[in-house]
Amino acid sequence: MKLIKIKRKTRLEKRFTPKMGKLHTNVTYIQKRLFNIIPIETVHKYRETYYGEIKACEDCVLSK
Known part of the structure; x- marks a missing residue:
């Protein structure tokens, strides 16, 4: 039995970018x-654009 595993999880989130808005x-x-079971750390998070490009989430800010 492995102690540490890598898992991917996809969620629908609200984001805000200055050029596109909400x-x-x-x-x-x-x-x-x-x-x-217990999450230790988030290694990476990314999003897919409408055109299929993969972008890191550091370029957009969470909206509240």
Whole structure:
């Protein structure tokens, strides 16, 4: 049995970019998990644009 596993999880989130305004997009999180239950850290998160490009989430800010 492995202690640490890598898991991907996709969620629909609200994002805000200065050029496009409000945006609803699928954001994929890659996380390290202990015993496949407890999340230890988020390794990377990215989103896919309307045109199929993959972008990191650091370029857009969460809207509230």
